[in-house]
Amino acid sequence: GINAEYMGKIQKKATRLPRVPRKIPFRPRFSKNLTYIKKSPEKSLDFFQKLSLEVEEVERLSAEFIITLAPLCESLRVKIESVAKISFNTDSLTAVLFGSLRTGLAYEESDMDLALCGLADTEKSDLSKCSSIFCEELKKIAYLEDIQPIITARVPIVKMQVDLFKLEKGIKWKKLKVDVALDVTMEGQRSAAKNGIQSTSYIKYCTQEVPFLKPLSIVCKKILSIHSLNKPYHGGIGSFTLVRMLAVFLKSFSPYETKGEALLAALYYYGNVFDPLQLAIVNETFVLAQQNGFCQQLDSMPQPILYVSDPFFPNINTAFNVTRFRDIQVCFHNAYKKLVEESSHYDGRSSKKLLPSIYQICII
Helix, strand or coil: CCCHHHHHHHHHHHCCCCCCCCCCECCCCCCCCCCCCCCCHHHHHHHHHHHHHHHHHHHHHHHHHHHHHHHHHHHHHHHHHHHHHHHCCCCCCEEEEECHHHHCCCCCCCCEEEEEECCCCCCHHHHHHHHHHHHHHHHCCCCEEEEEEECCCCCCEEEEEEEHHHHCCCCCCCEEEEEEEECCCCCCCCCHHHHHHHHHHHHHHHHHHCCCHHHHHHHHHHHHHCCCCCCHHHCCCCHHHHHHHHHHHHHHHCCCCCHHHHHHHHHHHHHHHCCCCCEEEECCEEEECCCCCCCECCCCCCCCECCEECCCCCCCECCCCCCCHHHHHHHHHHHHHHHHHHHHCCCCCCCCCCHHHHHHHCCC
């Protein structure tokens, strides 16, 4: 089975390896046989089957949410694009949907992300004026509420909320938050909005190629969102970095027989074993952080900085804003601990759901 103390010794020993000029992939030993849950094989299988069915239900509800909202999101996209073309006085502008509603990782609390591309020639002095016109025009649309422009941000953005009941009667969900990013990046600069679109394509590819990645990502996103640890600008971890971490984990330690086993193993690894001071994620593997210059502990930061390379720009750390990684680990550790506790008295007949218990217990 898995022994955290043994894993710690393995990692500690690995950091004492001689320094070499190239990156060395480090593949931690990790048993996929979850025998540390002390139950008979029959009951353990029942527990993992139940957990897997709940994970599959989360995935099904996510798909239902996305499919139901798809025509509404397209209608919104077209409407916002038409308003933007008039407000910014350009016909070359396009509104592009990206984020979780495109990647398939959305759930009921997810936002709709749009990027307005084609604004690179807009002068800064005109941007504020045009944005004000844009917001005033949006306010005339009955189903749009709480319209807030944030023009001074690194990526100018307009936030709003959609009253779905006004848009379509009888719909299951009441509100939908929308973030509209204004892509004003000049030629030769990296475009944050276009990076988001590119990241969306990458996530879609990964979730199709790596077994169990999609449902695990949705569950972990929900766990983190409870404590606002899913927002990079609050020190949390964004979907792109989270998917990268889970994908590398699954590629390194799979195959797992069920989604329940894979979820428990991922929560255990990132909640108990992984240490950003010892390991970094570069390309599609783990590497030794200290030996390869990826170990970051700043005096001004009480928590170590996670390093997860960007697959498109390998020298860029997608997790540079993740300043609360230890809090994230506590969330995953508590979720793992609660599931193990539930397994200890699971009799195969209980109708009690397992996932709601870990959403509630992940208290920092």
